[in-house]
Amino acid sequence: MKGFRKLTLVNLKLYLREPISTFFTLAFPPLLVVLFGAMYGNDPSPMFGGYGSMDVSMPAYTAMILGTVGFLGVPITISGYRESGVLRRFQATPMRPLTYILADIVANLVTTLLGMMGLVIIGWLLYHVQFEGQVMAVILAVVFCGLAMFSIGYLIAGLAPGARTAQVVGMVIFYPMMFLSGASIPLEIMPETIQRIANFLPLTYVVRLLRGLWFGDAWGEHLLETAVLSGVLLVCTALAARFFRWE
Amino acid sequence: MPTVIEVGNLRKTYGSVIAVDDVSFEVNEGEIFGMVGPNGAGKTTTIECIEGLRRPDDGSVKLLGMDPSEKRRAIANHIGVQLQESALPPRLRVVEALELFASFYEHRADAEELLDILGLTEKRSSAFDKLSGGQKQRLFIALALINRQKIVFFDELTTGLDPQARRSMWDLVRQIREQGCTVFLTTHSMEEAERLCDRVLIIDRGQIVALDTPEAMIRSLGAENRLVFTLPENQADPLLTDLPQVQRVEQFGERVVVYGHGERFASSVVYALEDAGVDFLDLRTEQPNLEDVFLSLTGREMRE
Numbered sequence: 373m374k375g376f377r378k379l380t381l382v383n384l385k386l387y388l389r390e391p392i393s394t395f396f397t398l399a400f401p402p403l404l405v406v407l408f409g410a411m412y413g414n415d416p417s418p419m420f421g422g423y424g425s426m427d428v429s430m431p432a433y434t435a436m437i438l439g440t441v442g443f444l445g446v447p448i449t450i451s452g453y454r455e456s457g458v459l460r461r462f463q464a465t466p467m468r469p470l471t472y473i474l475a476d477i478v479a480n481l482v483t484t485l486l487g488m489m490g491l492v493i494i495g496w497l498l499y500h501v502q503f504e505g506q507v508m509a510v511i512l513a514v515v516f517c518g519l520a521m522f523s524i525g526y527l528i529a530g531l532a533p534g535a536r537t538a539q540v541v542g543m544v545i546f547y548p549m550m551f552l553s554g555a556s557i558p559l560e561i562m563p564e565t566i567q568r569i570a571n572f573l574p575l576t577y578v579v580r581l582l583r584g585l586w587f588g589d590a591w592g593e594h595l596l597e598t599a600v601l602s603g604v605l606l607v608c609t610a611l612a613a614r615f616f617r618w619e
Numbered sequence: 620m621p622t623v624i625e626v627g628n629l630r631k632t633y634g635s636v637i638a639v640d641d642v643s644f645e646v647n648e649g650e651i652f653g654m655v656g657p658n659g660a661g662k663t664t665t666i667e668c669i670e671g672l673r674r675p676d677d678g679s680v681k682l683l684g685m686d687p688s689e690k691r692r693a694i695a696n697h698i699g700v701q702l703q704e705s706a707l708p709p710r711l712r713v714v715e716a717l718e719l720f721a722s723f724y725e726h727r728a729d730a731e732e733l734l735d736i737l738g739l740t741e742k743r744s745s746a747f748d749k750l751s752g753g754q755k756q757r758l759f760i761a762l763a764l765i766n767r768q769k770i771v772f773f774d775e776l777t778t779g780l781d782p783q784a785r786r787s788m789w790d791l792v793r794q795i796r797e798q799g800c801t802v803f804l805t806t807h808s809m810e811e812a813e814r815l816c817d818r819v820l821i822i823d824r825g826q827i828v829a830l831d832t833p834e835a836m837i838r839s840l841g842a843e844n845r846l847v848f849t850l851p852e853n854q855a856d857p858l859l860t861d862l863p864q865v866q867r868v869e870q871f872g873e874r875v876v877v878y879g880h881g882e883r884f885a886s887s888v889v890y891a892l893e894d895a896g897v898d899f900l901d902l903r904t905e906q907p908n909l910e911d912v913f914l915s916l917t918g919r920e921m922r923e
Binding site: 379382 | 670672692693695696700702704705706707708710711715718719720722723724759762
């Protein structure tokens, strides 16, 4: 238990010391608020069900942070640690492999929530963004979606032969998905074809679930999203456990 | 002396390459046991099978009476491990690494004391990727000692260390043993094995070539001593082969090597040279060492 706490804390510190990952989780989303806010403002729009574009961007950018951590952070770190021999060194201690993974997941969830907090604070300061949901439900949904996204990341790390490949695969999957899932640009302004493609992307379901809960929907109204993400979580966790390698 | 490591008919292959082939030996409590051989001889595979990091294809390994591939965690609590190839997260600081690894164990050594012993106190706040090769090596040695272990494994203990650090590491290993800890190390330095180890296992191409104390190995060679000197030009070839202690004489240009044995070997040669009025230079004796043992047993030079 002491090992778990210590490792979580160390992982968190290491994450915050990495300038690139810190930028994309903590600084980039608020920057988008400033940039897109200046372009589009936050006036209520019928297209967004009476909310402003910055209002709907809060849950969307949160999904983007989850995607960044899951598709880029997790695979790059884990496969990099494997390649350089960090995982081997941990393997030679009495720590359980599961403890290692859990500490990594918790640290990633904390960074995600930190990024989300920064995003919401900027959104509120600049545009008084609306929030109509329940805080606990939204946090729970972020954790749930996080687990689903990170499990994909662990799977990529397990399948990729090296750190470079893991990075490329993560980027190839994430960057198009970031634009096609509504995580950066609302799907409402996209052509119908793209909206149809979006149905095949896991991140789309994260955006829909988070946006729903953000504006006060009950979980019960998002059974499809919950089911899809649970499926992703179960399948990817099983596969990631199967393909995970210490070296 | 109780046995702490038992290896029986260990075999490990990687594809078609046989890394370790039918290796059996035992390590006693409190000894410094060295495994020596050229690169690729099977040292790391053997040590990692014992540590529980690799699963043998065949044969048995017992560590403190337990099978490492079944009781990895129980064993990991009692052993310290320095791996030949490993790393830490690039931005992890020295003192953080020690505290983190200490948190994984039930019994912990004092992190500050280890920093001091290994000369890392000044580097305590440095990130791992800012350390030199030698500093990284010393940090990994500190991590291997963090849990008050019963057995410590060093895979290539002094690789990357300068000669001075090497010698202080040898002193440290002797101190660790004084405290009752068993030391298992691999090295490709015959000098290190000879100076440091109580018993040495010579391994080559996955098989045991010899296993004994360094002294006994050298003695078993038939203990031919060598006397080397330089003969300036125009000097007559001294007739040394008549001496009873001398076995043979080889001459390479100016350099003369006299092989022989017996207690008065060196002095009898010197007297004979003086009597003959030979003006020899740079006279020195060479004792046989483990390099010679390896050469005589494998027919090859022990080189990296």
